[in-house]
Amino acid sequence: xxxxxNLNYVRTLAAGDGDFEQKFIRIIKQEFPDEAATYLQHVxxxxxxxxxxxxxxxxxxxxxxxxxxxxxxxxxxxEQLQLGNMKQDLDFRKILDTITRYLKxx
Amino acid sequence: xxxIIIDDEAAARAVVSQLCEQVPDLDVIEEFDNxxxxxxxxxxxxxxxxxxxxxxxxFTGVDFVQTLKNPPKIVLTTSDTNFAIAAYEYEAxxxxxxxxxxxxxxxxxxxxxxxxxVRPVSKAENVAxxxxxxxxxxxxxxxxxxxxxxxxxxxxxxxxxEVKTDTEDYRVHxxxxxxxxxxxxxxxxxxxxxxxxxxxxxxxxxxxxxxxxKNVVPISRSNRPELMRRLNLL
Numbered sequence: 551x552x553x554x555x556n557l558n559y560v561r562t563l564a565a566g567d568g569d570f571e572q573k574f575i576r577i578i579k580q581e582f583p584d585e586a587a588t589y590l591q592h593v594x595x596x597x598x599x600x601x602x603x604x605x606x607x608x609x610x611x612x613x614x615x616x617x618x619x620x621x622x623x624x625x626x627x628x629e630q631l632q633l634g635n636m637k638q639d640l641d642f643r644k645i646l647d648t649i650t651r652y653l654k655x656x
Numbered sequence: 657x658x659x660i661i662i663d664d665e666a667a668a669r670a671v672v673s674q675l676c677e678q679v680p681d682l683d684v685i686e687e688f689d690n691x692x693x694x695x696x697x698x699x700x701x702x703x704x705x706x707x708x709x710x711x712x713x714x715f716t717g718v719d720f721v722q723t724l725k726n727p728p729k730i731v732l733t734t735s736d737t738n739f740a741i742a743a744y745e746y747e748a749x750x751x752x753x754x755x756x757x758x759x760x761x762x763x764x765x766x767x768x769x770x771x772x773x774v775r776p777v778s779k780a781e782n783v784a785x786x787x788x789x790x791x792x793x794x795x796x797x798x799x800x801x802x803x804x805x806x807x808x809x810x811x812x813x814x815x816x817x818e819v820k821t822d823t824e825d826y827r828v829h830x831x832x833x834x835x836x837x838x839x840x841x842x843x844x845x846x847x848x849x850x851x852x853x854x855x856x857x858x859x860x861x862x863x864x865x866x867x868x869x870k871n872v873v874p875i876s877r878s879n880r881p882e883l884m885r886r887l888n889l890l
Contacts, residue, residue, distance in 0.1 A: 562758075609735060613755055
């Protein structure tokens with residue numbers, strides 16, 4: 551079963567600061583779709599190393615959203631992309647889809 | 657203490673900024689999404705600590721550390737634990753935080769910073785140069801190293817300056833006044849409001865112009881006496 555994202559880390563960091571929590575949600579809602587789109591574009595254009603760069607950024611968001619397994623997967627996938635191997639693209643897209651759906655709920 | 661945050665991800669900057677807010681006496685002066693803008697800022701203002709992401713496109717955090725001649729205390733922030741060894745090769749780096757950063761770990765880092773004497777960087781010290789013989793110029797967010805001795809002349813062109821060398825010309829968004837401050841007075845001289853020349857490169861001088869390589873450069877009436885004074889006239 552796919553790991554589910556959450557805001558536990560963000561809420562711990564906010565320590566009751568609602569303004570920060572809202573600010574952070576705004577940022578991630580803006581930044582994540584752009585990065586996901588950039589990733590897909592590099593995959594379409596068969597640019598694995600450029601895709602690795604954006605996976606590096608995306609994996610930090612997995613971390614922030616408490617998705618430890620997704621993060622571990624992204625670490626390995628980033629290495630594969632650096633070697634020119636995009637075979638795990640579909641599994642990576644599933645993670646992106648999960649987060650995209652989640653961001654619509656917050 | 658004052659600090660700046662450098663990270664190409666807005667989400668990551670927001671996290672570090674929030675952590676800073678929870679630490680007494682730590683003020684975030686500015687946030688940057690690239691290291692080059694931060695470098696420019698550090699040439700204008702003294703700060704105590706830099707929270708620096710290593711992995712940024714183009715000019716990386718490591719490039720940033722290597723470029724600063726006398727850096728303030730630096731705390732690296734990254735998702736990659738395998739950068740840790742490289743990080744401690746630089747004296748200025750006092751700690752290394754792996755994302756996602758917890759408040760507890762962040763506070764330890766602040767303690768580490770306080771336990772080491774913070775040496776603010778003076779504007780004069782913080783020249784982006786490895787040695788006095790080099791000059792770094794910012795072209796399309798990359799810092800390109802030029803040997804000062806290779807510069808023939810610099811021409812002001814509106815908001816830009818053109819730095820001419822034997823092999824290449826570089827167009828830089830800067831002012832003649834600013835680059836003049838970085839060049840050794842011994843060999844560089846402003847001979848016109850739009851030109852600074854390396855007068856060791858002069859081929860010949862006519863009444864109101866000098867020839868440097870293939871460039872004819874005008875001499876203004878007011879600057880001519882200083883040029884003549886510096887030349888080894890027979």
